[in-house]
Amino acid sequence: MVILAVLAIGAAYVWGRSARLRLRLLGRLEADLRELDQRDSVAQRAAITLTRGDFRRDTHASFTYVLVACASIVVAVTNEIAWAGLFGLLAIPAALSLGWSRNAVKEARLSAERFEIERRAEEALTQENLAPRAWAGRLAPEELPDFTGFEVGRVYQAGSGLMAGDFFDLFRISKTRLAAVVGDVAGHGIESSITAFQAKYLLRVFLESFRDPAQALEELNSQMSGGERIEEFISLVVVVFDTEAGTLRFASAGHPTAFLWHEREVQSLAATGPLLMLDPNATYISREIPLALGDMVLMYTDGLAEVRNGEDQFGEDRIAQYLSRDPGIAPDVLAKSLLEGARDFSSEAIEDDVAIMAVRRE
Numbered sequence: 526m527v528i529l530a531v532l533a534i535g536a537a538y539v540w541g542r543s544a545r546l547r548l549r550l551l552g553r554l555e556a557d558l559r560e561l562d563q564r565d566s567v568a569q570r571a572a573i574t575l576t577r578g579d580f581r582r583d584t585h586a587s588f589t590y591v592l593v594a595c596a597s598i599v600v601a602v603t604n605e606i607a608w609a610g611l612f613g614l615l616a617i618p619a620a621l622s623l624g625w626s627r628n629a630v631k632e633a634r635l636s637a638e639r640f641e642i643e644r645r646a647e648e649a650l651t652q653e654n655l656a657p658r659a660w661a662g663r664l665a666p667e668e669l670p671d672f673t674g675f676e677v678g679r680v681y682q683a684g685s686g687l688m689a690g691d692f693f694d695l696f697r698i699s700k701t702r703l704a705a706v707v708g709d710v711a712g713h714g715i716e717s718s719i720t721a722f723q724a725k726y727l728l729r730v731f732l733e734s735f736r737d738p739a740q741a742l743e744e745l746n747s748q749m750s751g752g753e754r755i756e757e758f759i760s761l762v763v764v765v766f767d768t769e770a771g772t773l774r775f776a777s778a779g780h781p782t783a784f785l786w787h788e789r790e791v792q793s794l795a796a797t798g799p800l801l802m803l804d805p806n807a808t809y810i811s812r813e814i815p816l817a818l819g820d821m822v823l824m825y826t827d828g829l830a831e832v833r834n835g836e837d838q839f840g841e842d843r844i845a846q847y848l849s850r851d852p853g854i855a856p857d858v859l860a861k862s863l864l865e866g867a868r869d870f871s872s873e874a875i876e877d878d879v880a881i882m883a884v885r886r887e
Contacts, residue, residue, distance in 0.1 A: 544584040678856030679882040690717030691878035701769035707824040708761035738763045738776040739811035750805035759801040776811040783824045786852045821885035828877035832867040856883035
């Protein structure tokens with residue numbers, strides 16, 4: 526009976542220690558879940574359920590062997606021979622449990638480590654999912670400031686995943702000058718997105734430094750050409766509205782033709798230089814056009830023009846027709862209508878990135 530009591534006490538101690546570790550882990554998991562608040566985690570709740578079950582099992586085992594030890598001591602002290610044989614049989618599961626319980630503490634620690642690894646992995650996946658959205662938000666923000674004197678419409682659709690190479694920008698260079706930019710970096714994924722990010726914000730600097738957008742493009746091309754990115758190139762169009770001079774000045778680096786509604790007709794704003802990052806010494810020119818109230822510029826990336834239906838492309842002519850058909854249309858409605866029209870035209874899902882921006886002087 527004494528041997529049984531010792532074995533039972535040993536088993537109770539080890540199972541109790543395992544239960545304490547699991548209780549500590551359970552408290553940490555529940556605290557983490559409270560911190561998640563609205564960002565509830567299915568994995569976190571599953572871990573809590575499993576840990577609570579393991580805690581109850583270990584606690585039950587510990588209490589069971591405490592009772593066995595107490596009963597064994599009572600039988601040994603009272604010398605109840607009738608009970609001695611029966612309790613003696615309990616030495617077998619007690620010995621087995623003591624042997625198995627040697628790994629109970631190790632298993633509890635491994636469970637804590639496993640759930641910690643899973644939590645970190647879930648956080649990493651969450652950050653990985655949030656990062657593309659953050660990049661997309663910088664390349665094509667959903668909200669734009671209110672630019673007095675101009676009405677703006679735009680849509681942005683990343684073709685395959687959120688890491689796109691298309692971008693647009695709209696910002697004031699001065700009180701009377703507003704710059705509108707739409708660009709497209711060749712390729713998809715993180716590298717194209719990083720290049721687009723660099724081009725967008727470098728161009729802001731150069732447009733503030735050079736009054737002529739062609740000079741800004743030349744400086745941007747010089748800075749971004751060369752290096753190891755020999756397979757990358759950028760198409761880009763920039764339009765500078767000058768309300769004081771009453772003019773529009775634009776420059777385009779190999780970008781699809783933009784369109785301007787001016788003097789009751791649609792005018793083409795074609796490329797005025799080659800793609801960026803092909804030749805560091807490339808030259809660009811700009812063109813200036815009078816800017817009147819009600820004039821509207823429509824810019825887009827090739828993901829719109831190149832939407833296909835079999836052998837047919839959506840094409841620049843069809844895009845221009847949307848503008849000429851209803852020149853009084855709101856810029857926001859025009860941009861959304863173009864995207865919906867391209868989706869209806871396409872025989873399958875649009876896989877390329879698409880950026881569309883329309884700006885009207887009010």
